[in-house]
Every structure is written in C-alpha cells, then in structure tokens.
Amino acid sequence: MMADYPEHKFKALSDLRKAQVILSLLLAAREQDSLEQRRRVISVLHNYFSWLDDIESDPIFARLRHLVFSLDEGASIRRFLDIIVPLERFLNLSVKDSELGIEVTCDDQAKPASAAYPIFVVLDHLRSAFNVGSIFRTSDGLGVKHVYLVGYTPTPEDAGVKKTAMGATDFVSWSHHERLDEVLSLLDGQGVEVVGMETSQSAENLDEVQFDRPVAVVMGNERFGLEPASLSKLSRLVSVSMHGRKNSLNVATAFGIVAYQISKQFRRKGVQ
Structure with missing residues (x-):
C-alpha cells in the first residue's frame, strides 16, 4: 500500500x-x-x-x-x-542488475528480421538471469540462430531473463537441456563447429581465428567456467586478448565480443 x-x-x-x-x-x-x-x-x-x-x-x-x-x-x-x-x-x-536495461524508445521497436546466421549459443549452468537476458538481447542483435540452455541456466520463462532481454526472447529460438553432452551430440550431428570461451593457455586468440562454417559458442558458469571434462569435447577453445591486469570478463560481455566477431566474419564472407 x-x-x-x-x-x-x-x-x-x-x-x-x-x-x-x-x-x-x-x-x-x-x-x-x-x-x-x-x-x-x-x-x-x-x-x-x-x-x-x-x-x-x-x-x-x-x-x-x-x-x-x-x-x-x-x-x-x-x-x-x-x-x-x-x-x-x-x-x-x-x-538491481535487471533494472539497468536501456529504456525502449520509438526508434527501438521491432524491425523486420534479417535471416539469422548459423551461429548457436550454449549456456552451460549460468546462474544469473541478468547475464542470460543480456545474451539473448545480444543474440537477437547479431543474428544468432538458436540458444541452448543447459542445467539450471534460467530460461526466458524467468521474469529476470525476460525483463533484461527487453523482448529479445520473442525473436530468438531456444531450448532447455539437462546435460551439456546432449547438446554437444546434437550439434556434432549437424556438423557444427563447437567453440568454448575459456582463459586457458591452450585457447586461441579470438583475433586470429577464422570462422567459415556453422559454429556454436559454449559459455560456462560465471564463477567456474566450463567443466574440465567438457573441454576435450569441443572443437577448439578461444579467448579474448586482455590488456589490463584482470584475466577475465563478465560472461555476457565476453559473449558479446565473440558473437560480434563471428557475425562480422559471416557477414563479410556471405555465410548463411
């Protein structure tokens, strides 16, 4: 009252x-x-x-x-x-993080969609609804085809995801799966290259990687990253080169960087 x-x-x-x-x-x-x-x-x-x-x-x-x-x-x-x-x-x-979304103006209403690129996203046990909602919004803007949500990753049915995504969950297809192995098997059967975002020494510098065929980006838990047992099942690991003293980025920020790089390459190469 x-x-x-x-x-x-x-x-x-x-x-x-x-x-x-x-x-x-x-x-x-x-x-x-x-x-x-x-x-x-x-x-x-x-x-x-x-x-x-x-x-x-x-x-x-x-x-x-x-x-x-x-x-x-x-x-x-x-x-x-x-x-x-x-x-x-x-x-x-x-x-609260979810209250920091950008206000929608008349210039930010839904536009006719362009064909999505063969870019897929796999979110493996992310905890934050804010991060998931942000990734959905970025996915819509960069032409991602599908988002796979694994384990306890919140889905668009979560109010926090829905609020942060600012309507993007209506335009990006998604599915929920209990185990990462299930998703990796599905992608492998479709001939999709599976790339993990990691800060390990074996990871390739994103600036030097060429993307020429359908690709899935796997993002791990905000605190623990990807399970060590999962790393060997991925096609390759990539990382964002860092200039400062910290060796990591927020998961939604890191995703935005790699997704933009892939989307840009696909656009220039005419990959559909």
Missing part, C-alpha cells in the same frame, strides 16, 4: 525514514501503467518535498527538490532514475 502521510506525521519522520518513504513512492510511480495513478503518486511526492525544511533536513532533499517538482505523469524512466539513484546511495542501497 502506498504511504500517504499527513504533514505533521511526515515532518516527524527521521531523514532516513523520509528518504525510504520517498524512494518507495518514486518506484511505485515509475511502475504505474495508469496515468491517473501515477499522477496521484507524484502529487503526494510534491506535497512531501514542499513540507521539507532546507535547514533542518539533509541536503540531499534540497538537491533533488527541483527534479521532483519537474516530474509529471509522462516522465521517462531516465527522469525517475535521476532521483532514485541518489536516494539509493543515500540509503546505501544499489539498483
């Missing part, structure tokens, strides 16, 4: 509690589909900020006042985040 304090009760709250109440209202307003309901929530926010005393209250409220009063029922997610993020930092909170 939405908090709606009368003036004397709101003024009696601590700054910490005021920030919590205001943040909950901002989140509620941002998620409202009804313009009338959003208008009501924003009206309450305006009241709260008009009751705040700049001298006695924490300076964060004074810094945010003009942003709050500029809100209306048509405000974009970006406008809400301009207020939400500072309040979360004040409260030592952090935005």
Whole structure:
C-alpha cells in the first residue's frame, strides 16, 4: 500500500525514514501503467518535498527538490532514475542488475528480421538471469540462430531473463537441456563447429581465428567456467586478448565480443 502521510506525521519522520518513504513512492510511480495513478503518486511526492525544511533536513532533499517538482505523469524512466539513484546511495542501497536495461524508445521497436546466421549459443549452468537476458538481447542483435540452455541456466520463462532481454526472447529460438553432452551430440550431428570461451593457455586468440562454417559458442558458469571434462569435447577453445591486469570478463560481455566477431566474419564472407 502506498504511504500517504499527513504533514505533521511526515515532518516527524527521521531523514532516513523520509528518504525510504520517498524512494518507495518514486518506484511505485515509475511502475504505474495508469496515468491517473501515477499522477496521484507524484502529487503526494510534491506535497512531501514542499513540507521539507532546507535547514533542518539533509541536503540531499534540497538537491533533488527541483527534479521532483519537474516530474509529471509522462516522465521517462531516465527522469525517475535521476532521483532514485541518489536516494539509493543515500540509503546505501544499489539498483538491481535487471533494472539497468536501456529504456525502449520509438526508434527501438521491432524491425523486420534479417535471416539469422548459423551461429548457436550454449549456456552451460549460468546462474544469473541478468547475464542470460543480456545474451539473448545480444543474440537477437547479431543474428544468432538458436540458444541452448543447459542445467539450471534460467530460461526466458524467468521474469529476470525476460525483463533484461527487453523482448529479445520473442525473436530468438531456444531450448532447455539437462546435460551439456546432449547438446554437444546434437550439434556434432549437424556438423557444427563447437567453440568454448575459456582463459586457458591452450585457447586461441579470438583475433586470429577464422570462422567459415556453422559454429556454436559454449559459455560456462560465471564463477567456474566450463567443466574440465567438457573441454576435450569441443572443437577448439578461444579467448579474448586482455590488456589490463584482470584475466577475465563478465560472461555476457565476453559473449558479446565473440558473437560480434563471428557475425562480422559471416557477414563479410556471405555465410548463411
């Protein structure tokens, strides 16, 4: 239920509690589909900020006042985040990964699909719905044909995947399998080259690899990577050359790099 304090009760709250109440209202307003309901929530926010005393209250409220009063029922997610993020930092909170998706504009609506490239993705026991959703979105953008989800990897039926993918799960085919061996056998029967992303010394530098035929990219668990027993069953291992001191990338980031490289080569070579 939405908090709606009368003036004397709101003024009696601590700054910490005021920030919590205001943040909950901002989140509620941002998620409202009804313009009338959003208008009501924003009206309450305006009241709260008009009751705040700049001298006695924490300076964060004074810094945010003009942003709050500029809100209306048509405000974009970006406008809400301009207020939400500072309040979360004040409260030592952090935005969930799944809330960091890019806002869809009129220029980002679905376009007629081009034919997918013979690129397949195998996600072996990934834990993060955010990573899986990101990989689906990248897969749609780069022409991936199919995504195989193995073990406890969350599927597009997971709300976190669906939210992060921003609708891409509707355009990329996928299937779930209990064991990686099952998927590798299936791909081998189709004559698909199976490439594992790994940081091992035996991995080839992605910049030097040529892709000329259907290929599947296998991504392992975020923490543990691919099972050692699985590595020998792959056609080859590839890695992204690193410049910094860290020797690894987030799994969704690493996938985006290798998928772009393959997609670019297929586009130039006319591989379909």
